[in-house]
Amino acid sequence: MTAPTTPGAAEAGTPGAVPPAPTRPEAVGFDGLPTATPPPAPDPAADLPSVIEVRDLGIRYSLRLTRKNTLRNTFINMFRKREGPKEFWALRHVDFDLVQGQSLAVIGPNGAGKSTLLQVLAGILTPSEGGVIVRGQVSSLLTLGAGFDQDLTGRENILLAGAFLGMDHREVLDRLEPIIEFADLGEFIDAPIKTYSSGMRARLGFSIATSVDPDVLLLDEVLATGDAIFRAKSKARILELVRSAKAIVLVTHDMGWVTEFCNRAMLIEKGAVIANGEPADVVAIHLEHAEEAKRAKLEQIRRYGGEAPKLAR
Amino acid sequence: MASLPKASQKATPPAYRSTSERPSTVGLVAEGFREIASRRRLIRYLVQADMKKKGANTVLGNVWWVIDPLMLMIVYVVLVTVITQRPQPDYPLFIFSAILPWKWFTSTVSDAVTSVTGQERLIKQLHFPKLVLPVASTFSGVTSFVFGLIPLGLLLVLFYSDRITPYLLLIPVVAFVQLVLSMGLAIGVSAVNVFYRDLGNAIRHFLRLWFYLSPALYSAEQISSLGVDDPTITFLFGLNPFTILFESYRNVIYAGTPPMWGPLLALLAVSVAITCLATWGFKRLEPAFAKVL
Numbered sequence: 001m002t003a004p005t006t007p008g009a010a011e012a013g014t015p016g017a018v019p020p021a022p023t024r025p026e027a028v029g030f031d032g033l034p035t036a037t038p039p040p041a042p043d044p045a046a047d048l049p050s051v052i053e054v055r056d057l058g059i060r061y062s063l064r065l066t067r068k069n070t071l072r073n074t075f076i077n078m079f080r081k082r083e084g085p086k087e088f089w090a091l092r093h094v095d096f097d098l099v100q101g102q103s104l105a106v107i108g109p110n111g112a113g114k115s116t117l118l119q120v121l122a123g124i125l126t127p128s129e130g131g132v133i134v135r136g137q138v139s140s141l142l143t144l145g146a147g148f149d150q151d152l153t154g155r156e157n158i159l160l161a162g163a164f165l166g167m168d169h170r171e172v173l174d175r176l177e178p179i180i181e182f183a184d185l186g187e188f189i190d191a192p193i194k195t196y197s198s199g200m201r202a203r204l205g206f207s208i209a210t211s212v213d214p215d216v217l218l219l220d221e222v223l224a225t226g227d228a229i230f231r232a233k234s235k236a237r238i239l240e241l242v243r244s245a246k247a248i249v250l251v252t253h254d255m256g257w258v259t260e261f262c263n264r265a266m267l268i269e270k271g272a273v274i275a276n277g278e279p280a281d282v283v284a285i286h287l288e289h290a291e292e293a294k295r296a297k298l299e300q301i302r303r304y305g306g307e308a309p310k311l312a313r
Numbered sequence: 314m315a316s317l318p319k320a321s322q323k324a325t326p327p328a329y330r331s332t333s334e335r336p337s338t339v340g341l342v343a344e345g346f347r348e349i350a351s352r353r354r355l356i357r358y359l360v361q362a363d364m365k366k367k368g369a370n371t372v373l374g375n376v377w378w379v380i381d382p383l384m385l386m387i388v389y390v391v392l393v394t395v396i397t398q399r400p401q402p403d404y405p406l407f408i409f410s411a412i413l414p415w416k417w418f419t420s421t422v423s424d425a426v427t428s429v430t431g432q433e434r435l436i437k438q439l440h441f442p443k444l445v446l447p448v449a450s451t452f453s454g455v456t457s458f459v460f461g462l463i464p465l466g467l468l469l470v471l472f473y474s475d476r477i478t479p480y481l482l483l484i485p486v487v488a489f490v491q492l493v494l495s496m497g498l499a500i501g502v503s504a505v506n507v508f509y510r511d512l513g514n515a516i517r518h519f520l521r522l523w524f525y526l527s528p529a530l531y532s533a534e535q536i537s538s539l540g541v542d543d544p545t546i547t548f549l550f551g552l553n554p555f556t557i558l559f560e561s562y563r564n565v566i567y568a569g570t571p572p573m574w575g576p577l578l579a580l581l582a583v584s585v586a587i588t589c590l591a592t593w594g595f596k597r598l599e600p601a602f603a604k605v606l
Contacts, residue, residue, distance in 0.1 A: 058333075061604055062601075062604075119437075119603065120331065122439075122440055123331055123440030124436075124437065124438065124439065124440050124603050125600075125603050125604065126331055126333070126600035127331060127332055127333045128333055129333050130332070130333060131330065131331060131332030131333060131334075132330070132331050132332075133330045133331075134330075134331075140438075140439070147432075147434075147435045147439065149362045149366075151362065151365055151366045152362055152365065156358075156362070159358060160355075160358045160359075160362065163352070163354050163355035163358050164355060164435070164439060164441050165439070165441075166352070166441065169354055
């Protein structure tokens with residue numbers, strides 16, 4: 001394992017500004033690796049450069065343009081007054097800063113806009129309102145094997161993925177051997193991807209995605225891949241990346257990951273930031289809200305005599 | 314444990330900025346061309362992958378690129394000879410000099426239609442200039458044209474050696490004009506197809522109609538003789554880019570005369586304009602791709 005390079009990570013054992021982690025029955029569980037301590041939050045007085053700036057960010061989806069769009073529907077819609085909303089804000093009025101050394105966990109219920117936020121930070125979605133600035137090399141682990149070409153070999157796919165990621169050709173060649181070594185596919189590396197099992201594909205994808213040493217690391221719950229041995233290996237690699245990245249944004253439903261990796265947390269509900277601050281506090285609010293939602297649903301079910309509640313129109 | 318090497322330390326980390334503001338029209342087109350230029354290697358890989366895929370599941374593989382235009386030529390020669398009884402002299406060569414570029418054009422456009430929609434998963438998960446996709450399909454079409462020059466050479470050497478002239482060397486010039494034209498159309502249709510998937514169905518019929526309205530199986534003079542009393546038909550016919558292209562190919566391959574320089578230059582100018590316009594439209598629509606797909 002390489003030496004941690006995050007400022008202050010050397011004394012990671014003594015959590016300074018980090019609140020005591022809430023007790024979890026099993027710290028790491030699935031791979032038996034030692035629990036990581038989140039890097040200590042940077043001193044707010046230190047005036048570190050901000051790595052991510054998000055200003056009044058809004059992402060609007062037009063409900064008229066969907067994938068089922070055909071000319072026929074367009075004509076129909078032209079002559080018919082549509083009821084219901086024409087647009088939908090996946091995120092709105094989102095403001096936050098992330099300075100060097102911070103790792104942010106984004107939590108919230110399904111459909112709250114967490115993954116949309118990551119997509120904006122990765123440059124995949126363009127803001128409809130406001131803007132973001134990300135300083136430094138971004139790597140998103142949203143991309144496990146997304147660009148694989150079925151007919152190319154593993155080796156050729158590494159070159160292709162490197163080109164898609166915008167890497168320099170020499171850089172890709174430098175990384176080729178380490179990526180192949182890490183993926184550990186044996187002679188399958190020169191066989192077409194279509195002959196791979198899904199686990200092998202995930203391993204290759206993980207190896208490519210984590211081969212860059214990014215300044216800003218975006219993670220979206222892609223961490224459990226492959227068999228047990230590879231999972232342990234990949235977790236170690238993620239920890240390594242987490243230590244060396246300047247800033248991390250992690251989207252997760254696993255509250256264990258939040259306290260393990262992050263020194264800040266943000267709760268998003270229905271496209272708006274509800275809470276932003278200490279992980280323990282934010283997790284507490286999230287759990288409270290989740291509990292409330294669950295109670296409301298149970299109440300509804302009870303009222304309708306055990307039947308599933310009808311969808312609100 | 315295998316550990317990956319550290320990234321080479323960059324002097325200045327790239328700052329990435331994304332706002333709701335859009336660059337100006339000229340800025341968008343310039344940005345599009347810059348993206349294409351900076352991702353040349355990616356385009357090359359995509360072309361190579363496409364070539365590999367097209368030859369992958371057949372016994373003869375890429376040999377089909379040589380056989381295909383020949384077969385098509387034989388079909389049309391039989392068809393036209395039976396119907397008209399009195400085709401042009403050296404009709405196989407006459408028809409081949411139009412079939413070859415047309416096959417290139419149709420395969421480019423029909424590949425380009427699905428070039429963006431086919432990469433749906435990638436577009437939703439990775440930020441990259443989407444323009445490389447239609448541009449890559451344009452260039453992979455070129456390979457089929459280049460392979461088609463092999464049977465053309467064989468035809469000329471074996472059967473029509475008296476028609477070999479230095480003008481044959483001008484084929485790349487005419488092909489370049491066609492390349493610019495098909496690039497513009499490829500960029501345009503690939504972007505529109507994201508929003509209206511009907512385009513993929515409609516375009517096949519449109520292309521077929523276009524082929525029969527262009528002087529491929531017949532010569533431009535035959536049409537002119539029809540339109541003597543109606544100058545608008547001759548005029549409209551002359552506006553068809555493929556009238557200019559087919560006639561120019563035929564001049565250099567079949568007739569041994571120079572291409573139609575004037576119309577060809579005009580077509581080049583129009584094609585450049587179409588490519589700029591399509592690039593602008595593509596860049597305008599690009600931010601919506603990840604949302605709509």
